[in-house]
Amino acid sequence: MQNYRKSNFKNLTLVVILIIAQIQAQDFNYINKGSDWTGTCLSGSLQSPIDISDVQGSCDNTMNLTMQLSNQNLSTQILKSQVLSSTAPANQYWSYLYASNLDGVISGYQSNYFSIHSPAENYLNGSQADVELQILHTINPNFAQTAPSSSTEPITQYAIVSIMFSVSDSSTSTFFSSYDPTKASAQAASAPQISLNMTQALSSLDLTSSYYLYQGSLTIPPCTESVNWYVYSAVQPITSAQLSNISIFFKGDLQFAKGAGNNRPLQSVNGRTIKKGNIQCEEQFIHFFSFFVIYTFLNFFVCKML
Template sequence: MKSLISLCLLSFILHLSSCADWCYQTKGDCKGAENWKDINAECGGKRQSPINIVTKTTELDKRLTPFTLNGYQTVFDSTVKKNNYTVEVAINTTATISGGNLEDTYKPLQFHLHWGTNGVQGSEHTIDGEQYPMELHIVHIKQKYNTLQEAFTDPSGLAAFGFFLEESNSNNTNFDSLIDALGSMQNKSGSVSIRNISASQFVLPEVNLSSYYRYNGSLTIPNCGESVIWTVFEKPVPLSKTQLQFFSSLKLDDGTPMVGTFRPVQLRYGRTVYRSSSPAVLASVVLLFVSITTTWSLSHLY
């Protein structure tokens, strides 16, 4: 059932517009991201994603507590799909998330990736204008829904987790199985099996689930449905330069490099971005207090 729902996610989104209709960069009959609203009007809406998160304008929300994750460490076998838009892995487990001021319990469907060119500037969300090399999204649907059609009628029908990926000095072995699987279809679209993975292994060992940003947004590809509660985590996941560059070695069906697979940031239109009351935020406050206190103490020594 889980696999069926994940396949539904991919087919539902992609049947709304064919490859000839949209792509990330305009070429031939394919409309680039700046013209997606000509294909789906909702892509020109006022609750679109991704956005640039300006940290100094975010608002602290103490209701943004740590998440409760069940079943994320359960090991399962799955399928890696590569198309002309992304790389996607179905999450074939009965995991759930709750907490974090989400109004309901959600279940994960799949995760996918966005990247730039040659391992640089490929994330969809940006932080204070900074674009990370890659971004990984885990897409969830409310547990009570069985189809995306149902979820899209609910303004909070989907919950997406966004994780930044940054360059590290060493390989992240948690990504080895994914990169090995993709190596067998580097030059073509298709799918391949991947074994003994978990929903948590690619991101959660590295990320503090207490430190994140929250806003109301949309899917980042057509149909751009505005039914997504976004959680963008502050701490990036490390990958080596070689691992980041591997994704730029993938090819589209026409043989050209599969690069720049991200939508540019969209206007916020007055939406508030909230931040969690995380240990990282508290640590910054404590550090600032210590700095001020030390400066005051030193000033009174002379």
């Protein structure tokens, strides 16, 4: 079993490497907004991104999302192709993640890669943010196994933590102060080395704040449908100047997809379950309130009898 897990993990890591290589080789583009992408991108039923709605979502206080960001200064490069992206050094990770799936089964993941899309790909209640940071996690080999018999969902091989940013000229993004897109290069050979501390860069994000969970896919070819999406509902600030440093590569560049940005269009939800975590569920509040009223009434009644 241990050898199987190691082999499976190597295969998953290889897939991530191939994804990164494909992005850098620019084997796909956004000129037709993904309508010319083939394979699972065309035929899949669990495609991402989607418009995440509170109406569709169901509250679940049993869900778990624990992300530990690296507190080390890691050396990396900002590569610009179809996305802005960065890879952690060998045997180093941007973050570790322990999270439950739709059935409540907890798995462990680690991330050595993240990418940036502008404008955002996933929507929140019909609203599109200016930027979306997607931190791609690969399942830890200790969790790369068959789901328990009680689970109706398979163990997903990837987990993407999504963080939204929208312009607020009263606040500066700590992430894009640390991660400067003006240092991006299309070639690794010419890209300067930068130092990035994820804990410091994302210090403005409350990792215990509310989020949405749904099962979907990668938003770029091969659009693999083995991804749990964890999308934070709190939108982070970014100044217009910081946004310009990103959009100049995509939405602000008429030579790039005719200035349409590097976001895949919304895909059909197809009746998927969307759960909300790290919030007080209304049903549980009602049950607590009802218990409190009954408890108060009984105390009052008993006191009257004495």
